[in-house]
Amino acid sequence: MLLLLPLQVFCSLIGWLALYLGFSLSQRGPEWNCRLVTLSHGVFIVLLTAYVVFVDGPWPFTHAGTDNTVLQTLSLAICLGYFLFDMGWCLRYGSEGPVMLAHHAASIAGTLLPLVTGRSGCETCAVIFGSELTNPLLQSRWFLRRSGRYDSLLGDAVDVLFIALFASVRVGVGSVLFYNEMVSPRPSLVTKVGGVLMYALAWLFMVDIGRFAVKKSRAKYTRWAERRRLDGHKKDDCSEKIE
Numbered sequence: 168m169l170l171l172l173p174l175q176v177f178c179s180l181i182g183w184l185a186l187y188l189g190f191s192l193s194q195r196g197p198e199w200n201c202r203l204v205t206l207s208h209g210v211f212i213v214l215l216t217a218y219v220v221f222v223d224g225p226w227p228f229t230h231a232g233t234d235n236t237v238l239q240t241l242s243l244a245i246c247l248g249y250f251l252f253d254m255g256w257c258l259r260y261g262s263e264g265p266v267m268l269a270h271h272a273a274s275i276a277g278t279l280l281p282l283v284t285g286r287s288g289c290e291t292c293a294v295i296f297g298s299e300l301t302n303p304l305l306q307s308r309w310f311l312r313r314s315g316r317y318d319s320l321l322g323d324a325v326d327v328l329f330i331a332l333f334a335s336v337r338v339g340v341g342s343v344l345f346y347n348e349m350v351s352p353r354p355s356l357v358t359k360v361g362g363v364l365m366y367a368l369a370w371l372f373m374v375d376i377g378r379f380a381v382k383k384s385r386a387k388y389t390r391w392a393e394r395r396r397l398d399g400h401k402k403d404d405c406s407e408k409i410e
Contacts, residue, residue, distance in 0.1 A: 172244060172282055179248020183208065187252070199313070201256050202306050207301035208249045215242050216296035227293035227344060232353025235281060235288030242292050247278045263391045270368060277361050290348055294365065297344075299334045304329040330380055338373050341366065 183204055190200040220227060223238050254271045257263045263271070272364075278295070281287040308325050311317040345366045348354055352363075 172240070174246050175253070176246035176282075177247045180251050181185065181248075183252040187256075192234060197256075197260055198262065201253075202309055204249075204332075205253065206303055206306040207237075208246075209299050211308065212242070212246055212249070213296060213299050213303070215245070216292045216299070219292045220296055222258055225289055227290040231290045231348050231351045232287050232355070232358070233289055235285050239288030239292050240282065242295070242312050243278050243288055246295055247275065247282065250275045273361075273368065277365060280358060280361060284355065284358075287354050290344060291355070293344055294341070298343055300336055301329050301332045304332070311313050326383065330376055331368050333376055334373065337369050341369055 186207060187200055187204045188326060190203045193200070200237070219236075219238050219242050223236065224230075225236075250271065254268075254275060257268060257271060278291065281291045303327050308317065308329065311319075311322050311325065316322065345362055346361045349359060361384075
């Protein structure tokens with residue numbers, strides 16, 4: 168089992184790297200190709216961890232800190248391989264600042280810990296599900312911006328859905344999971360400390376998202392008010408011409 172884990176992580180890393188190289192054949196640029204890999208990982212890992220959490224079990228709200236199942240271990244290994252790829256890409260191209268690099272490092276450590284200890288894979292898979300659930304929307308937003316289609320009804324829908332899912336799942340449901348993690352006697356102290364850090368990061372991101380939502384809403388209202396004012400002037404001009 169100890170030899171199998173590094174092999175699973177290595178195969179995952181090679182798999183994501185191979186996918187990136189495959190996307191690179193399109194000549195769309197490194198960040199475009201990396202975000203395609205991120206989108207692919209987000210969709211795949213959400214489906215996999217959804218099955219782990221809601222079907223295969225056990226239930227993370229009541230079984231935090233229990234021994235990992237085979238499927239939980241596989242899910243964590245696949246996710247860790249992707250996180251290593253993503254961190255390597257960010258360091259190679261210098262695309263992220265210290266805060267995001269620290270977040271990536273925390274994600275790697277948080278995924279590695281249950282693999283090393285053999286416990287808490289249950290709630291870790293639930294955290295990965297909640298964290299990655301909004302990732303496809305985040306990547307879709309970036310692709311819309313790059314293709315010039317972000318300032319549209321589709322762009323607004325993506326933003327609204329992203330904010331709603333982040334607030335309800337990652338912060339709302341995440342708070343319940345965090346509470347159960349803290350009061351359960353089974354998770355280790357290190358796991359609980361890691362949970363505190365990840366929960367604090369989620370709230371920091373929620374604050375930034377809230378500021379973005381307020382800023383965008385104000386900009387939308389300003390443009391709407393300006394259009395109404397211009398439409399009013401046009402109607403007045405037409406009335407004067409008719410008279």
